[in-house]
Every structure is written in C-alpha cells, then in structure tokens.
Amino acid sequence: MKPVEGGKYKCAKCSYVYDPERGEPKHGTEPGTKFKDLPDNWRCPRCRKGKDLFRPV
Numbered sequence: 132m133k134p135v136e137g138g139k140y141k142c143a144k145c146s147y148v149y150d151p152e153r154g155e156p157k158h159g160t161e162p163g164t165k166f167k168d169l170p171d172n173w174r175c176p177r178c179r180k181g182k183d184l185f186r187p188v
C-alpha cells in the first residue's frame with residue numbers, strides 16, 4: 132500500500148493534521164495545496180517541525 136497522494140498528513144510530534152483541501156491560509160498556504168507540493172522548508176504551524184516528521188493519514 133503506497134500512501135495516497137494529495138491526502139491528509141499528520142505531524143508525528145504534535146498531531147497537527149495538514150488538510151490539503153483547506154491549506155493553511157494563515158501561514159500563506161493556499162487551499163488545494165498538496166502536501167508534496169509544499170516547499171521543503173515548510174514547517175508545522177503548531178510545533179515548527181519539518182515535513183519529514185509528517186505521515187500520511
């Protein structure tokens with residue numbers, strides 16, 4: 132089973148869930164932005180950890 136691209140991703144550190152349908156407008160991420168399309172320097176808006184800590188949910 133490979134992860135579904137374009138799905139939600141959850142932060143392993145703080146359990147924040149990134150929902151690509153909603154984006155993160157307060158932090159400049161437009162709704163509809165897939166997790167894999169976020170910049171490499173994107174950080175969890177809650178705990179500031181990097182993308183490598185996120186897992187598909």
Ligand SMILES: [Zn+2]
Nearest residue numbers: 142145175178
């Ligand atoms: Zn986090």
